[in-house]
Amino acid sequence: MDSTTNGTRTMTYIEAITDGLRTEMRRDPDVLVMGEDIGGDFGGAFKATQGLEAEFGARRVMNTPMTELAFIGAATGMGLMGLRPVIEVQFADFISTGFDSIVQYAATTHYRWQAPVPWVIRAPADGGIRSGPFHSQNPEAWFVHTPGLKVVAPATPADAKGLLLAAIRDNNPVIYFESKPLYRSLRGEVPEGDRATPIGRARIAREGHHVTVITYGEMVRQALLAADGLAPEITVEVIDLRTLKPLDRDTVTASVRKTGRAVVVHAANRLAGVGAEIAADLGQTSFEYLDAPICRVGGLDVPVPFSPPLEDAYRPGAGDITAAIRETVAY
Amino acid sequence: MDSTTNGTRTMTYIEAITDGLRTEMRRDPDVLVMGEDIGGDFGGAFKATQGLEAEFGARRVMNTPMTELAFIGAATGMGLMGLRPVIEVQFADFISTGFDSIVQYAATTHYRWQAPVPWVIRAPADGGIRSGPFHSQNPEAWFVHTPGLKVVAPATPADAKGLLLAAIRDNNPVIYFESKPLYRSLRGEVPEGDRATPIGRARIAREGHHVTVITYGEMVRQALLAADGLAPEITVEVIDLRTLKPLDRDTVTASVRKTGRAVVVHAANRLAGVGAEIAADLGQTSFEYLDAPICRVGGLDVPVPFSPPLEDAYRPGAGDITAAIRETVAY
Amino acid sequence: MTLLPDDLNVDLHYWMRLTRTMDDQLVNLWKQGRGVGTTFNQRGHEAISVGAGMALAPDDVVAPMHRDLGCYLVRGMTPRRLMANQLGRATGVTRGRDSNLHGCGDLSLNLIGFISHLPQSMPVALGAAMSFSYCSEPRVALTFVGDGSSCAGVFHESLNLAAVQRAPFVVVIENNQYAYSTPLHQQMAIDDLAVRASGHGVESRTVDGNDVEEVYRSVKAAVGKARDGGGPTLIEARTMRMLGHAIHDGAEYVPQELLDDWSARDPLLLHEEKLTSRGLVDHEYLARVAEKCREIVDDAVEFAESSEWPDPGTVSDGVYAA
Amino acid sequence: MTLLPDDLNVDLHYWMRLTRTMDDQLVNLWKQGRGVGTTFNQRGHEAISVGAGMALAPDDVVAPMHRDLGCYLVRGMTPRRLMANQLGRATGVTRGRDSNLHGCGDLSLNLIGFISHLPQSMPVALGAAMSFSYCSEPRVALTFVGDGSSCAGVFHESLNLAAVQRAPFVVVIENNQYAYSTPLHQQMAIDDLAVRASGHGVESRTVDGNDVEEVYRSVKAAVGKARDGGGPTLIEARTMRMLGHAIHDGAEYVPQELLDDWSARDPLLLHEEKLTSRGLVDHEYLARVAEKCREIVDDAVEFAESSEWPDPGTVSDGVYAA
Numbered sequence A, B: 001m002d003s004t005t006n007g008t009r010t011m012t013y014i015e016a017i018t019d020g021l022r023t024e025m026r027r028d029p030d031v032l033v034m035g036e037d038i039g040g041d042f043g044g045a046f047k048a049t050q051g052l053e054a055e056f057g058a059r060r061v062m063n064t065p066m067t068e069l070a071f072i073g074a075a076t077g078m079g080l081m082g083l084r085p086v087i088e089v090q091f092a093d094f095i096s097t098g099f100d101s102i103v104q105y106a107a108t109t110h111y112r113w114q115a116p117v118p119w120v121i122r123a124p125a126d127g128g129i130r131s132g133p134f135h136s137q138n139p140e141a142w143f144v145h146t147p148g149l150k151v152v153a154p155a156t157p158a159d160a161k162g163l164l165l166a167a168i169r170d171n172n173p174v175i176y177f178e179s180k181p182l183y184r185s186l187r188g189e190v191p192e193g194d195r196a197t198p199i200g201r202a203r204i205a206r207e208g209h210h211v212t213v214i215t216y217g218e219m220v221r222q223a224l225l226a227a228d229g230l231a232p233e234i235t236v237e238v239i240d241l242r243t244l245k246p247l248d249r250d251t252v253t254a255s256v257r258k259t260g261r262a263v264v265v266h267a268a269n270r271l272a273g274v275g276a277e278i279a280a281d282l283g284q285t286s287f288e289y290l291d292a293p294i295c296r297v298g299g300l301d302v303p304v305p306f307s308p309p310l311e312d313a314y315r316p317g318a319g320d321i322t323a324a325i326r327e328t329v330a331y
Numbered sequence C, D: 001m002t003l004l005p006d007d008l009n010v011d012l013h014y015w016m017r018l019t020r021t022m023d024d025q026l027v028n029l030w031k032q033g034r035g036v037g038t039t040f041n042q043r044g045h046e047a048i049s050v051g052a053g054m055a056l057a058p059d060d061v062v063a064p065m066h067r068d069l070g071c072y073l074v075r076g077m078t079p080r081r082l083m084a085n086q087l088g089r090a091t092g093v094t095r096g097r098d099s100n101l102h103g104c105g106d107l108s109l110n111l112i113g114f115i116s117h118l119p120q121s122m123p124v125a126l127g128a129a130m131s132f133s134y135c136s137e138p139r140v141a142l143t144f145v146g147d148g149s150s151c152a153g154v155f156h157e158s159l160n161l162a163a164v165q166r167a168p169f170v171v172v173i174e175n176n177q178y179a180y181s182t183p184l185h186q187q188m189a190i191d192d193l194a195v196r197a198s199g200h201g202v203e204s205r206t207v208d209g210n211d212v213e214e215v216y217r218s219v220k221a222a223v224g225k226a227r228d229g230g231g232p233t234l235i236e237a238r239t240m241r242m243l244g245h246a247i248h249d250g251a252e253y254v255p256q257e258l259l260d261d262w263s264a265r266d267p268l269l270l271h272e273e274k275l276t277s278r279g280l281v282d283h284e285y286l287a288r289v290a291e292k293c294r295e296i297v298d299d300a301v302e303f304a305e306s307s308e309w310p311d312p313g314t315v316s317d318g319v320y321a322a
């Protein structure tokens, strides 16, 4: 962290996460963090919780055994009793180990007996960093399809903090997908103090007229790179969804109605991914406005492969987005 | 089971499942069935395995403890050793309890180290029968999104048998979603002996010219009902997908290019469901052919509610399909 | 073993009788085609659900399961709300959202609702216990699981986490000899389910689940220990599921001798015999209580059957908390 | 306790030395920036992975885990294929699909590959054992798990199912005192991990995981029992993870005294001392073996580094079996 300029500080994406945790833990004694290896000086596999035990004590920074079902379920019980646990699963890939606790118990509780379950799961997701099939996944579609959850996916340090604040304050189970490739490679201005980014509102990351790119997480950076390369010839509007459930359909629809063209991008497997929902919805609601087919860009229908040439072939990037935009605009 | 007519017999949907199991167990000594309560005279929560232990013995009809992770994982190990286990999860809803075994282990094994995992999970799915949020789910989208699995969903007794045969003979992990409301309410002609329905090929359940309805499972029956009601004014082509992964995009695309209009229907939650993939794909590949927006009909973004008026409001039926068709055709 | 106070024994009897009456009525309703969906049979489980429920203090939290009708009643969930839930009415605990006893939680009664996926309530109840430690509150959380559920991974994960956290947590196994149609020996290679605790460093004991006094006493002791910072306890209560798994299940797979053995030890009748033989109550009293329970249950049925169905327009309400 | 045959002890030494040499070389490669992704440290685990691997018959099946490099080697996976896998090459076991030791299965070697989700190999290996019963084959399946994994639900589900099936199945817990950064006392409330078996009716014992003879003998006995229809066994082998969890982890959280204690009992050096003190081999021999292992490993590195990268055009190949 460095330079303070009128109420903001330059931080990396992961520093912003830690700052968000610290902000909420200072503000609200009911907020605690729990997960594998998050305590002590160690501070988690990615160090996102480093320093928290020193400041807040072991009671509020709880190292758990490697038992995702038990500790996510326990977080649900704590939430029911009024606490606000923030769970770290070590990698987003391991969220499937606690699946029942999430999609069956926590997701349905308020609908069934009106009891709020105010937890957050922080899930370090995403690939591109040579971590292989089990440390590179983007499993958000499973949760977007499941009724009763909220899902967020910050693309910037400011939102990494802002969405975390909002998620912790939300009275529902929120899954917060972090993008590992952004952790230390993306820096940005982050508001100090407690400025939350509201859940459910997308952001126009860049204005443009010829085509709208709708995306989230690390792919926002890739889309902006693509847009840079295409300007001024083609001006690209980039929408950073920020929240995947509930989707901000209004912002997306307004932009696509303006540009008449859409490219939907995510790093997750393209097949039956969140992008399919967005494209299908636009196709239905904005049929008359579309000047070209909506193009989807995403991961292949393949486990994320380890070896660099394979992972690069699997994973979309600025080049694929550029090609999709060109094709869509040329249509 | 009754009346044999040239090589077919009239059976209910669930009788066809039992017939399929029996056919394969007779044909191949490596086929076994396993799951909770499936053995003995009891024969499973829905009696699909009744009579199998008497014929094949307890070695091939294995009652398991209520431990989905362990017995699905064990089936993977048996499959690796060359057996062909057919697992029954008691309700499709409990498939989430064995999630890691399926989506992480079995789904990725062949890609990673070229070892085939030839099991089938039979998952009694679907609602409309007042069974509440945990005995009514249609969780296929989770698995269609996951690389490495195959997913089938028969709509008729003939396919209930034929797809089961194909699934058991397939060298990959196949999830076979049965529709509980069809079990005893749908009868049809079923070929005797071992006529498999190939995985990956859809079926034109009814020909028509004005609009294509793309669906699967119990919604095929609902779509046919809707089509009956609309004929002869509107002729509806109904596609029974049969397989959800891999999707038969060719059949779907050809039909929609012919009719120019599509309605995609499933009982599963509409949001980010399999229908979104189909609609998004058609929107991209058949943009020029579409005379109307593709309409999606599906369950609400709500856990399946128990009480009849709520479940009816949640769940699509012939009426909703009729309305969607009318709207699409009138566009 | 010292006897329980007389008043308490009389109370225990009342709740067991009410549970039995309501359960019998549920069976009737379903036989008469007045049910909606399914209903779980309670017969045989009354001493466990009532005895454990009564051993808790009002501030304690409990997550009862599908054979714990008695516990819901003891903890203040009214027969009206429960019956209306069974019949899918707007006045039911879940306003028609969830079925039979599923989801019958109410935080104002310190009751946590369950889901079908067994035993997913266990870590949730543990989390409640952990929150009491977090907040330094002298409260305890309790939940029930079946013999079948004691095979499941999350049962073991929860016991392990409870032990390492020394959480004020009590788990009661209702060992009713079967998981649906599957007898114990097809589920596990142990005879004594209390040993499930030993691999996690949790104390445990086995009690007669048809003796409500014994259940009460052992749970009370475990709750007291937990409240005093002594950590979790597992109690195996042995009983027999006297009817099918749920209403549609004729349970033909259960040997008749087994049922005969256990029916001689019906938990409600055993307790009634105790009360009369100790001279605490007479047969007339028992008849009066039975009558009163019938009235309460009849009232609940009438309430439920005359309650409104949920408005389909509200189907999407309440998925999220505000 | 009787000594193992001399030849066997010499073999055990060879495989441990090869494992150590390869592990040291992996550490070097990564320090020099020649690695791809991450690599798991093996130091401290050699006696367990080698001893258990050697105790199996050729037809037996094993699912080694992330600290069982020794077992892969013993079972015939070549250093070349393993090294190429670590470096993501087309010639690696997974043809670049999976990382480090993940997915290093090969049915022709009776090796089952693992996934990260721990310990999901356990029911899979159990399933192999169950298939041997199904086919009446006199074969056994074995897998390893960590102390951390012994907390996980699927570990318990698998032991329970193994017990009820009386499967020819052996599980070795590698208790290395830590799960990543988390010491035992934050993971569990027990001291003796062999008790994990008792809640499932599975026999178990604890052995010195740094004494390759003891590991071999106990696994051999368990495998023999399983082959004779005696059912599953759990063996806790105690050791210490002498380096970080994986290459990037400096393990500053481990107290230096703990490392000092254990480094005095290095499994490889202990065994070398045994061999020389028993007069089986001399120092010159040990030097020759070390030299030979270095050559093998250098060859593997050269092979791997000069191997082709996978062709990106093949990225979608092999998701499905034909």
Ligand SMILES: Cc1ncc(C[n+]2csc(CCOP(=O)(O)OP(=O)(O)O)c2C)c(N)n1
Pocket (backbone or CB within 6 Å): B036, B066, B068, B090, B094, B097, C067, C116, C117, C118, C119, C145, C146, C147, C148, C149, C150, C174, C176, C178, C179, C180, C241, C245
């Ligand atoms: C994870 C899971 N799998 C399957 C089921 C289906 N099921 C419902 S109750 C039951 C048996 C439960 O047995 P037990 O735990 O002994 O409780 P009991 O019903 O005997 O009280 C089963 C298999 C379930 N509820 N949850």
Ligand SMILES: Cc1ncc(C[n+]2csc(CCOP(=O)(O)OP(=O)(O)O)c2C)c(N)n1
Pocket (backbone or CB within 6 Å): A036, A066, A068, A090, A094, A097, D067, D116, D117, D118, D119, D145, D146, D147, D148, D149, D150, D174, D176, D178, D179, D180, D241, D245
């Ligand atoms: C289900 C699951 N959650 C989290 C992880 C992340 N993780 C990888 S190794 C590890 C520690 C494992 O400890 P242990 O089982 O003792 O094995 P060791 O690494 O010490 O040999 C953790 C938490 C994982 N692999 N699987």
Ligand SMILES: [Mg+2]
Pocket (backbone or CB within 6 Å): C146, C147, C148, C174, C175, C176, C177, C178, C179, C180
């Ligand atoms: Mg039971």
Ligand SMILES: [Mg+2]
Pocket (backbone or CB within 6 Å): D146, D147, D148, D174, D175, D176, D177, D178, D179, D180
């Ligand atoms: Mg360990």
